[in-house]
Amino acid sequence: MGVVRDPLRGRERPAPEHTDEQIVAAMTPIPPQRWAVLTGAGISTDSGIPDYRGPGSPARTPMTVQTFLSHPAQRARYWARGWIGWKRMTAVHPNAGHRALARIAPLGIITQNVDGLHQAAGSEPVIDLHGRLDRVVCLDCGLTLGRDRVQEELDALNPDFLAELAVSTETLETAPDGDVELEHTAGFRVFDCPRCGGLLKPDVVYFGESVPRPRVDAAFALVEEASGLAVLGTSLAVHSGLRFVRAAVKAGMPVVVVTDGPTRADELPVLRSISRVADFLAVWESALEGAG
Numbered sequence: 227m228g229v230v231r232d233p234l235r236g237r238e239r240p241a242p243e244h245t246d247e248q249i250v251a252a253m254t255p256i257p258p259q260r261w262a263v264l265t266g267a268g269i270s271t272d273s274g275i276p277d278y279r280g281p282g283s284p285a286r287t288p289m290t291v292q293t294f295l296s297h298p299a300q301r302a303r304y305w306a307r308g309w310i311g312w313k314r315m316t317a318v319h320p321n322a323g324h325r326a327l328a329r330i331a332p333l334g335i336i337t338q339n340v341d342g343l344h345q346a347a348g349s350e351p352v353i354d355l356h357g358r359l360d361r362v363v364c365l366d367c368g369l370t371l372g373r374d375r376v377q378e379e380l381d382a383l384n385p386d387f388l389a390e391l392a393v394s395t396e397t398l399e400t401a402p403d404g405d406v407e408l409e410h411t412a413g414f415r416v417f418d419c420p421r422c423g424g425l426l427k428p429d430v431v432y433f434g435e436s437v438p439r440p441r442v443d444a445a446f447a448l449v450e451e452a453s454g455l456a457v458l459g460t461s462l463a464v465h466s467g468l469r470f471v472r473a474a475v476k477a478g479m480p481v482v483v484v485t486d487g488p489t490r491a492d493e494l495p496v497l498r499s500i501s502r503v504a505d506f507l508a509v510w511e512s513a514l515e516g517a518g
């Protein structure tokens with residue numbers, strides 16, 4: 227048996243023995259409508275959105291909510307980078323994996339992604355555990371705005387910003403949160419709440435923030451209602467997703483984990499495939515078609 231280097235824990239563990247076909251064979255006695263699905267960045271990489279922690283991804287430290295709130299210059303920097311990044315995010319579309327999952331139509335999807343691509347592919351219900359990049363919320367009065375509206379305001383406030391940048395935006399790296407790597411953001415003017423003048427923040431859960439309780443409860447309810455849990459494209463490096471895997475294991479339900487790198491669920495009793503999510507979903511969908 228081979229070994230796989232585990233960068234999360236810095237030691238080696240046995241390679242899992244399951245292929246996608248073996249896992250799907252174990253899953254098919256339970257109909258797709260009885261599975262809850264938890265997804266992470268690995269399902270969106272084929273849409274051109276990079277993974278923070280996937281194989282080969284550069285080390286990158288996302289901004290914490292504390293930094294965002296306490297430093298006006300950091301806030302301007304966030305919005306400048308997000309303003310450029312959003313122009314690209316609007317051009318991102320669901321990929322074969324999102325579309326296959328929409329056709330498989332599981333009981334429900336819990337996603338750690340903020341890109342809205344499951345909904346764009348037609349899946350429902352979808353619980354956006356970490357929020358949505360296409361919404362902006364006022365931290366003072368709670369007003370919610372569409373990101374497009376905020377984008378228009380930022381366009382109007384910063385007519386010359388792009389022209390004065392010394393770099394071509396084409397060369398900037400996009401991050402999973404729609405951000406781009408951009409160093410010189412001084413002078414970028416941010417847009418404040420049009421109702422109360424308060425601080426606007428993308429409606430996403432930052433590092434250092436908790437997932438809102440009602441959303442956690444809804445996700446637990448979905449897992450409890452299901453007969454199995456399929457975890458696709460996430461290393462489960464953040465606790466917000468791992469707890470659902472623990473709950474499903476504790477409840478004795480089958481748990482399938484598919485991603486092409488190590489995960490924090492690898493020592494739990496799960497069916498594990500080191501595979502690409504889109505490949506696995508093609509195998510699952512094909513088995514369902516064969517059965518139907």
Ligand SMILES: [Zn+2]
Nearest residue numbers: 364367419422
């Ligand atoms: Zn407000």
